[in-house]
Amino acid sequence: MSRAYIEFRNVFFRYSEDQPWVLKDVSFRIFSDQWVAIIGHNGSGKSTIAKLINGLLTPEKGEIIVDGLPVNEDTIWEIRRKVGMVFQNPDNQFVGTTVRDDVAFGLENRGVERREMIRRIDESLKAVAMADYRLQEPHRLSGGQKQRVAIAGVLAISPQVIILDEATAMLDPKGRKEIMDTVNELRTQERISLVTITHDLNEITQADQVIVMNQGEVYLEATPREVFLEETLLQTIGLDVPFVAKLANELNKDGNIISKQPLNQEELLEELWTYHSIK
């Protein structure tokens, strides 16, 4: 039943004509109900993709389709209703003076009636486990909490896609974990497609599909398992695979010990168990 929800067709983008291309001939499809991770080093063009999807930037050449609509001046407001975005800096996207006001912002912009607004605020704050902080001011919240509020703000407008544009990059491990837990939770509860943009490969293990960006081009499109096999390739473009993948690749260097590329410690231990019992 899956269909292409977001499609890039030969997209080129640069900030001005005398500057180099940020994106060069980028084409890919993201299907509905999928979790797609876009990875790449800083400056690989991965964040530009997010901003192009909801019309915050416009491509110089090529076409972007979201839910059957070409992204252009006439459709951006409709598209922004379908596509929610969470940005990198927790402070610079918090508009309201309290948690509740911030979640309300997107609803107010869309003229949602007040009673409905309150219902949706409560619901979405509950979904990110921030209901107890309804009246808190932003400077009393941790980075992870602010980002969860940002996610609630997006959830409140019931989008079909949520894009997390390096939403964990500025957080401490605790905050990062909070966000990843929230994201995993959303995956099970809502029928929402997810696009996460990151340079931390530990965050992509649960994704359905991974798009690897390098210097403005799509470098690789694969599942996480396939991506983890490409350790040297990823290292040459400034990325690194998680510990488990590294060890598995090392174990496999002379002789196939690991038959299935593991995503986590459990899977690697299982593989080792098989190896251990056969020999």
Added chain:
Amino acid sequence: MDISFNQVSYTYQPNTPFEHHALKDLSFTIPSGSFVAVVGHTGSGKSTLIQHLNGLLRPTAGKVQIGDYHLMANKKVTSIKSLRKHVGVVFQYPEHQLFEETIKKDIAFGPRNFNTPQAEIEKRIPEVMAAVNLPLAILERPPFDLSGGQMRRVAIAGVLAMDPSVLVLDEPTAGLDPKGQQQIMDMFYQLHQEKKLTTILVTHSMEDALRYADHMIILDHGSKYMEGRPVDIFKEKEKLQAVQLDLPEIIHFLRRIEERFGISIPYRKQTMAELATEIKTKLKGVSKHE
């Protein structure tokens, strides 16, 4: 320079409704030349601690000693500036402190404030640019033209140009991509060894603490929770978990191998290849007995 904290407490806004005890009765010593990792959650007092190292804060109780400099509650330090000259601090997101018209001027800003002779500054600039791996050709360019990662290097060069003997690093790799993170940390480690610096690294990364530090201090709610060699600290998984700190992944994995297969592989900074070989031989060894 040897550093010691003797029953140091620090309270923000004492005797007000906003009173906050950021450090409580903290004592430890850091011998000159060591690499110390300070670990703890946001709000555990790490950033308050490092501000004592160059006199940005004075303890509200207790005594801090950095070489010959003493910081105490009721005594104003007369030589605070010369203390700051010896203790270089790389704050979080140091690129936010850049302000000069050119990279060269910004790097020279610190040493100039400390009245370093111009000739000496001129000599240091190419050295620090080489240390942070930036080309000399960009010296006359404005720092704001650079990418985020490069700006970070310029800011670090500005601290190194002060030629400090103590280097304090507050999460110096936050926000960088994996390659950038590793490069910056390796660079600090190399400097630490070459220049015999005393390095204090505030970090959330247990991996970095394990890889680089020879001593570790864990803070929790302003108090010292654990202290010791990283390898020893990471033996106490339960104690760390009690304050929601994780083990470095490699240590965690080795423990699980031990639980599952009953074979013990101690951590000794093995490379990934050495580790793989060790796992293979040991697993085979076990099966032979069966």
Added chain:
Amino acid sequence: MNNGILIGQYVPSDSFIHRLDPRTKIMTIFFFVIFVFFANSTLSYAWLTLFALTVTFATKIRFIFILKGLTPVWFLIVFTFLLHLFVTKEGTVLIEAFALKIYSGAIIQGVAISFRFFLLILVTSLLTLTTTPIEITDAIESLLHPLKKIKFPVHELALMMSISLRFIPTLMQETEKISKAQASRGVDFRTGPLKDRIQAVVPLLVPLFVSAFKRAEELAMAMEARGYQGGEGRTKLRELKMETIDIISLITFAVVILVLFFLRT
């Protein structure tokens, strides 16, 4: 930060003054400020003081706390008193020393004026002590609403105010961070000749501006992504509602003012 200075700072509490509609409070204070100038007898002053103290008491904020918070203003009040003491030349001469004459009228005048000043500051500070800045913003937006007819950008003004309020703590934290970073690079903000100290501000201001611009840019982008297209067709979560208690308060205040006019001489 927050060194006991309470002017402009909100102190949460569950008093009914806290819960009043901010418009009620703003209107009351507006008229109080005007009518204070009508007081001209000891009795009328006593009456207004009684009112001010009753309200202060009703806020449930400790009085000592409020007085302490007004510390920086005491200087102004004393200054006003001294000014009148030496300038006014009415009544009989009470003291004469070093070519200075202090008249009885001067003392009365000085006390009256500085006391009036004290009342003004006390009551206006009660507004900010019991009302969050965002409530004040909402109230201003609502009270200025009629100006929309003459194309006055009321919504934009209110949004600007609320975003500024939101970012004040953030920018304060940032200022502290940058000044600490520069102090660590040998900048001395506190001592040295004035010229040097003015120069010391540059390494603080440039990074602050750079970051403020960056924040503004990112915030604008985030707002756009969240569907902000100006005030047209927007609904509001924050709703101001006049309750019975507001009506009672306003009527009570009107009575207070009426009585004031009886007490005038």
